Amino acid sequence: GNSVTQMEGPVTLSEEAFLTINCTYTATGYPSLFWYVQYPGEGLQLLLKATKADDKGSNKGFEATYRKETTSFHLEKGSVQVSDSAVYFCALCSNDYKLSFGAGTTVTVRA
Amino acid sequence: KAGVTQTPRYLIKTRGQQVTLSCSPISGHRSVSWYQQTPGQGLQFLFEYFSETQRNKGNFPGRFSGRQFSNSRSEMNVSTLELGDSALYLCASSPGRISLNTEAFFGQGTRLTVV
Numbered sequence: 001g002n003s004v005t006q007m008e009g010p011v012t013l014s015e016e017a018f019l020t021i022n023c024t025y026t027a028t029g030y031p032s033l034f035w036y037v038q039y040p041g042e043g044l045q046l047l048l049k050a051t052k053a054d055d056k057g058s059n060k061g062f063e064a065t066y067r068k069e070t071t072s073f074h075l076e077k078g079s080v081q082v083s084d085s086a087v088y089f090c091a092l093c094s095n096d097y098k099l100s101f102g103a104g105t106t107v108t109v110r111a
Numbered sequence: 112k113a114g115v116t117q118t119p120r121y122l123i124k125t126r127g128q129q130v131t132l133s134c135s136p137i138s139g140h141r142s143v144s145w146y147q148q149t150p151g152q153g154l155q156f157l158f159e160y161f162s163e164t165q166r167n168k169g170n171f172p173g174r175f176s177g178r179q180f181s182n183s184r185s186e187m188n189v190s191t192l193e194l195g196d197s198a199l200y201l202c203a204s205s206p207g208r209i210s211l212n213t214e215a216f217f218g219q220g221t222r223l224t225v226v
Binding site: 030031032036041042043044045046049051089093094095096097098099100101102103104 | 159166203209218219220
């Protein structure tokens with residue numbers, strides 16, 4: 001079946017530090033890959049996505065590249081802000097019409 | 112354009128009771144999926160409705176059920192509540208069935224507490 005493994009954290013960083021959250025997946029076929037973000041007390045918001053190998057998704061300074069050879073989709077941001085404090089979820093969708101999520105990584109950015 | 116609306120935002124119920132949660136998808140979206148989020152199990156898929164029909168179901172007991180109306184609004188019902196049903200229930204809306212190129216939009220969720 002499909003599964004997603006991501007670095008669980010929690011991760012604590014200082015403002016302007018570099019953030020990376022590792023995500024690897026197992027899937028049948030060629031899935032689409034997503035990063036969702038959840039702010040305290042909120043639902044999930046799509047942060048970025050990639051639909052095929054070597055695609056790079058980017059949004060709000062975050063980037064992730066779909067690496068088929070390593071089955072990975074690591075999230076990176078070069079300079080985090082306090083407002084980036086949230087829980088980040090890696091997810092995939094294959095040919096089963098649903099999203100499979102990783103466990104989530106809690107990120108706290110200190111001023 | 113209004114987003115996905117889930118009501119109520121918070122619920123407290125007693126063990127053994129039943130509960131109904133509601134989800135109004137984005138206008139024009141025909142697919143609604145439900146997910147359960149707990150600290151221990153993370154985000155787990157409950158079921159998917161498209162064109163008023165359940166198309167996909169996760170690994171949950173029969174106490175969890177749902178339906179979709181002709182206007183695409185969806186409800187999920189949990190009967191004979193257990194303490195372990197305490198969770199954030201999230202609804203996702205998409206134009207068609209969630210697939211490789213179809214994005215899902217989530218509501219803010221309903222926080223259910225069973226006491």
